[in-house]
Amino acid sequence: MQTVVIPLVPRLPELLGSTPANTAWAITATLLAAAVATPTVGRLGDMYGKRRMLLASLALMVAGSVLGALSTSLAPLVAARVLQGLAAGVIPLGISIMRDELPVERLGSATALMSASLGVGGALGLPAATLLAESADWHVLFWVAAGLGAAAAALVARLVPESPVRSGGRFDLVGAVGLSTVLVCLLLAVSKGTEWGWTSGLTIGLVAAVLVLLPAWGRWELRTREPLVDLRTTARRPVALTNLASAVFGFSMFAMSLVMPQLLQLPAGTGHGLGQPMVVVGLVLAPSGLVMMAMAPVSARITRTSGPRTTLVAGTLVVAAGYGLNLVLMSQIWQLVLVSVVIGAGIGLAYGAMPALIMSAVPVSETAAANSLNTLMRSIGTSVSSAVAGVVLSQLTVPFGPAPVPSLTGFRVVIAVGAGAALAAAAVAALIPAGDQSTADGAIAAAGSRTHP
Template sequence: MAHTAHSPDRTPVGRSLAVLGLASLSYALAQTSIAPALPDIATSLRSSTQGVTWAFTGFLVSAAVLTPVIGRLGDMFGRRRMLVVALTLFAVGGAMAAPADSLGLVVAGRVVMGAGGGILPLCFGIIRDIVPEERRAGALGLVSAVVGVGGGIGLLMGGLLVDHASYRWIFWTGTVLALLSAVAVYTLLPRSVNHTPGRVDLPGTVLLAVGISAPLIAISRADEWGWSSGPALGLIAAGPVVLVLLVLVERRTAEPLIDMGVLGRGPVLMTNLASLLVGFGQFGVFLLVPQLIQAPTATGYGFGGDATLAGLVMLPGSLTMLAAGPLSGLLSARLGGRTSLALGSLITGTGLLLLAAHHDSQHAVLGFTTLAFTGVGMSFVAMPNLIVDAVEPTRTGEATGINVLVRAVGASLGTQVIAGVLAGGSGATGAQPTAHAYTLSFGIAAAGALIAAAVALVIPRPRNGHRTPGRQKETGPPGHTEDAPSTPRPAPGKDSRSPSPAD
């Protein structure tokens, strides 16, 4: 009997999870390892601190746009196949950025690396295919915890490479790890067999890219143009207008990039809103703490440390995510995913508020950063579980891809807003932000996380019954829910349940 996506007992689950964890780690390291290197990149490439932030933001914007595209392609052509493609593009982007001698080329490489954003929804979809339902929450939690821990390890790795080699090795390391992951995925994962024939929505992709990029460009240039200038206000206003147009176009598209019917379901919509705010708040830790640690002591608030010290300060927090992940999964199973997400967001917001009030000693920064990271780890595990519970299996890649997209958009907005606050709060010399700018930035990030906690509390449960308060019970064909048909959208003249010849 041929293997199918719904015969998980025939799948080597442990080996597959190890491979998916390695692939997710590649993406997680790239998200944050560049943060300690930003001052060094700015000096080496003779760029401003805010300008070099686009090496960070360009990756997040690209990931936001490409994530649903790659997730959709995974549903169409096989998730294993597209996971290999995403990892290969990720490696190519790193190889572009590593030897680059201009900021533009570094940003271009990071944009190509943004294809790695598709890694997470593909991994979540593969887990949905191969892991029995009773083990699925733990498997999703494991991969999500790897992403959180990898983000913290990335900060330490970036610091060590900057101080003892060169920031270029950050990109080379990512390239090598991505290539190793691609080989492991191709050789060790089972082939995908449940495909949904269709096509990629190019108009929707373009509108999404413009709608996300326009306000980010305005925010990044606002201090130079002026917040009340025509170009800044025009681009900020253009973003929401284009995104509204995207919604109207997608509703009239036979095979949309973003299925507004799925996106509009209460549990999916509210989880995504909370994810946007979580993403906004979480990168306050990733971006602010390394810069604070490396600021000169002459500023009156900095610790004069190197990039390695910045990574070491973040390391305990990243390790707490290993404990926070299983705890979040347990809470989700007993009390529901929204409880876990709300508690994680509350803990993150509390840590950020304490950092805003007390960042005058290394011990305080270490403790409060660890607290914030604990909440981030819990949130990372809760979000994909909430989405997977709310959609049918054939929509897993698409729905989790949108969730990763929304989180990346929040992170991009948070990064640029905080970079703008720091740039606007620079002292008379313009070299370093003021202490107040850091306090305000931590406070803004905290507000995002605390609002996320409030939103999480009102996430409705899927109307399809539960075996336990936080888990979905299949009541019909695999993936069936009461508010959506179990049969996926077919392409004209095709059977959407028939597998493609080979993956």
């Protein structure tokens, strides 16, 4: 859902009769909707049933895809992208259902694969979407997404049991509205700051709103009996450090997503571009998705033998090594394929470890909410990284034709920042208490004795 419109971005102004600034909302709307939905849907899943919320999320995705397939102007397309973004909670919900239902011996590899699919979908979705966009009417992209969503919903309805683990209680509407407002203000400022100006009144106003509303929301959550986010649990050292590592790691990941496509697509006349079409970009990034999937069982195996903290540290170090390679290997297509594969391997390792760290430190009744918050932290890190990389590449340019293009130095600075962020994530992960390195298996086994007598 995140990558399905990327091949269309350059053509959207012409297709929809609008401006590039306005059509950019087709990307931004999904980001904002996902940020709002992820923690809310996670909490609702813990309270009223994870399978129920999983089906509701998939229904929203199908509805958004159908609306997008029928769109001929900007407003309905943005509305469609909002609906698609509201389905972003499916990954943490799926991981939480696994915790409740799977045997202990299968849990590690299953959750590692489910978590890695966050990266797999993007890496494989881009080339698939590009091929469809180049060979068929652009509406076909949304019809295919609707069909996939409907198939997923049918399989969930047929094969996935409803978890008996529910917290019940009353939904924290004030907390949900407060957190959603904070996230929208933060992500709008981050994603639109370059376009609006970082010192513009609108950007500064949004940042000020975050600084005022976030502490107020925190006080409410601490005082209410049934909060949307249990800040006392979130503040526990293992959970807090895992979420911090996830945010920093999310920051590091976006360098690959931003640098490689631009390097591949810039004209060869720039001296550092490779002049390739979008379809080649997708094919270069696709192997990283396959590697992420292949690394899921490896991640689970390392977690079983050495603990998820070790797996997370190893994954972040592999990503840093991939960026180190990218600093010197960026002049040939095969070099970028190699780099993307190495980075994909690190992402697969790290993504597989994060759910195990979270689940080993939170009560079983808060699994979905805690996993959703962890997913949200990765997304926030990626969004901030996008803004930082955009500023760097807009400042370090070389003249070419009617407009300047990012320079080789600019790309190397972004890559170096990505490597540094990956190393910082490794340092944070290393601080997670050794006593909490055990996999979630012990917690799951204990929960299983309660939920499966």
